[in-house]
Amino acid sequence: MTIHPEIAKVLAAIPAPDGSPLDPAAMRAAEAAHVAAPADRLPLHAVEDVTAVTKAGEVPVRIYTPAEAGAYGVLVYFHGGAFFLGSLDTHDHVARALAKETGYKVISVGYRLAPEAAFPAGLEDCYAVVRWAAEQGQALGWDGRNLAIAGDSSGGNFVAAVAAKAHEDGFDGVTHQILFYPSVDLDFAEDRYPSLRENAVGFGLETAGLKPFNAFYLNSGADPADPLVSPIKRGDLGGLPPALIITAEHDPLRDEGELYARRLREAGVDATVSRYAGANHGFVQNFSWIPEFYRPFHEAAGFLNTRAGQ
Template identity: 50%
Template sequence: MPVHPEIKKILDSIPPYNPNHKVIPEEHRKMFDAPILPVEQRVQVYAVEDKIVSTPEADVPVRIYTPGESDSYPVLLFFHGGAFFSGSLESHDEVIRPICMESGYKVVSVGFRLAPEHPFPAALNDCYNVTKWVTEHKGELQWDGRNLALAGDSSGGNLVAAVSLMAREKKEFTLTKQVLLYPSLDLDFSKFRYPSLTENGTGYFVESAQLAKLNGFYLRGNVDTDHPLVSPIREDRLENLPTAFVLTAEYDPFRDEGELFAENLSKCGVHVETKRYEGITHGFLGKFTHLDEYKDVYKRIGNFLKKSVVRS
């Protein structure tokens, strides 16, 4: 279907992409963190707590969202998007609140270290270590000890897939579900391998021609983009991974790699649910979920998280 008319108005107002534009991380972060709604107008949750988690590599800020009073909770770790060099606990507060309330999960949002100050694998290790910390602080978090899920959008979806692979290999804890929201799963941009990178590569908020530059902040040094912890779609063995929900957007450059990853998971025996939202672009959660066509997205995520784990 065509781009939603309300979104098209915004797209038409954006100046054409300038390949000579220099991306300055600090400036991009300020723009990315700018809230759409004031806190009092966001979905209200029972409790919100900020704290610092000490891990072997870094002290990592987290924000913990509690949906209501209970003796125990399933727990969801959320890894924010922002191309690994932007995004924060603030940038995704509006997204996490409705996920928390629709799912009934206690959500731990992870403020992992950002590139270029902290290139690969800093963000990945922070996400893994905070997840491990959750399992070691069951009493403090009132975790039910059974349901431990991951969710993330865009580059955060990459981190979800990579942490799931790490957890399978290390066997230090067991993940039950993974939610990948318009994920970026292949960081080798030397060749556009997916039709959506070309079809949706210009004029839809995310410019495919800029992806190598943006992700270059994260991939400092001699990083192998074929490694599955960098580009999870390159992993051939996807057996014994958590039940997955993969959400994609019609006018997103990353659409096809997300859908291919879902197919690959399914072929390896992982139960997968998918949803492509039509007429919408990358990064629409928190920005366009007020539109009728997309209001159900948080309920859909919540329903997936509340279901019993399905083993194929």
């Protein structure tokens, strides 16, 4: 299927890369300029900014309560942005939609970014907030049974790494993992996956841009051979929580996400792949206003709630 016509319109208006070095500060400012005003955001029962005091330090989080209830499943969300972009604000609408459709209380993590914070600072923040959520369960209104983690793109990378760290530490509290078009292999050799060539140019995220966009993270000490950096390289994926992996047809990262799901299944983990035709990388964040691309939130709800308490 060709790229969705509404996505094609947006892509046609994006200037071609001019080869200039990436400027994190300028790119973050540009992202911030497009954040919706608070009055224009999806209303929920409550949204609160707090500081999670964790073993990794103080981590800003935003807690989304979808409706008044006696208890909630909790979903800890890690935003994307190639490890150096993204914020609580740029992905606020994603967290709101996840809360609304799943009925879970969502905790979005404002983890430390590269290059200012070297590896593994961001990953440590994400993992620490998951442990904090379990420890603060009573205060959060957690139901004590369902503790999910979710993330998009590089946030999906953190989901896979956090799930593995929790398993290695003997913390079995994570019950579900949701990865939206995850970046799980930071070895960007073009021959590794057909999608790196099939979707190399013209769909927003381009294969040639993967190395420079991820360089801030890799140059901060993240080794692509390390399974905490490239989770697909982990030798044993057994014992991890059930996974829902959303991929996009026109995404250079499509095949690594789908291979990761296959490797999970081979290790005995319940893993479901849902590939969205006509979609590109980032569509959940950028194009969920298109009705068919809002459906991942409904899929997430089905995945979480049909397996609730398992």
